[in-house]
C-alpha cells in the first residue's frame with residue numbers, strides 16, 4: 001500500500017494582494033512550512049509602499065492593543081523589530097518601533113490580476129489555482145466580499161535625497177509628521193494626511209510641512225489608500241478554505257502581522 005505523508009497533502013496558500021497584509025501572511029506561512037504564492041496586480045494607490053513602517057503600543061490604544069501584543073513576536077521573528085528615535089521641536093525625543101516596508105513586501109509576486117475567488121480556488125491570468133485562499137486586497141477587497149464597506153483614506157509620503165536626522169512634529173492629537181531614514185541614502189517624510197477626497201492641495205500641504213523641516217525637491221512620491229472598514233479592522237472566513245482580511249488603516253504593520261498569525265496558527269489546521 002502506498003502511504004502519502006500528511007505534509008504532501010498540505011494545500012498551497014494562494015494570497016490575493018502583496019501589501020503588508022498579504023506579504024506577512026506569505027512569510028509567516030512559509031516559516032511554518034506552508035507553501036505560499038502571492039498574486040499582486042500592482043494597483044495604483046496600493047497603501048503599503050507609502051507606509052513609514054512605524055508603530056507603537058500607544059497608537060494601538062485599548063481597541064487594538066491585543067493585536068499589538070499578538071503581532072510583535074511575529075514581526076520580530078520574521079524581520080526583527082527596530083527602534084527609531086525622533087527629535088521633537090523642543091529637543092525632547094520620541095522612540096518608535098520600526099519595520100521597513102521594503103523588508104516585508106513580497107519581492108517578486110506573480111503580477112496577475114485575480115479576477116475571481118471561491119471556496120479554495122482563485123482565477124488569475126485565465127487560469128484556475130486551487131489551495132487555501134487569503135484575500136488581502138486592501139481597498140479592493142469589496143469585489144470579493146460585497147457589503148463590507150471598505151473605503152480608502154489617501155495620503156502621500158515623499159523621499160528626499162540624503163540621510164537627515166530623525167524628526168517629529170505633533171500636528172493634532174492623533175496626527176504627527178515624521179522625517180527619518182526609512183530607506184538607506186534617503187529621508188522619508190509623511191504628515192499622516194488621510195483624506196477620502198484627496199486633492200493636489202493636500203499634496204502641497206504635505207510638501208510645505210516637509211519644507212518646514214528643511215526637506216525640499218523630493219525624489220520620490222508615494223500615494224496610497226489606507227483601507228478602512230466600518231466597525232474596525234476585518235478578518236473574515238468567507239468559506240471553508242477562503243479567508244479575507246483588510247482595514248489596516250494607519251496600523252497596517254501590526255494588523256497585517258496579527259492577522260497573519262491568526263490565519264496560520266488558528267485557521268490553516
Ligand SMILES: Cc1cc2nc3c(=O)[nH]c(=O)nc-3n(C[C@H](O)[C@H](O)[C@H](O)COP(=O)(O)OP(=O)(O)OC[C@H]3O[C@@H](n4cnc5c(N)ncnc54)[C@H](O)[C@@H]3O)c2cc1C
Nearest residue numbers: 017019020021041043047048052053054114138248252253
Ligand atoms: C502615507 C502613508 C503612511 C503610512 N504609515 C504607516 C505606518 O507608519 N505604520 C503602519 O503600520 N501603517 C502605515 N500606513 C498604513 C498602511 O500602509 C496600510 O494599513 C497597509 O499598507 C494596508 O495593507 P494592505 O496589504 O491591506 O493593502 P495594500 O497595501 O493596498 O495592498 C493590497 C494589494 O492588493 C493588490 N490587489 C488588489 N486587488 C487585486 C487583485 N484583484 N488581484 C491581484 N492583486 C490585487 C494591490 O495591487 C495591492 O498591492 C501608512 C499608509 C500611508 C498611505
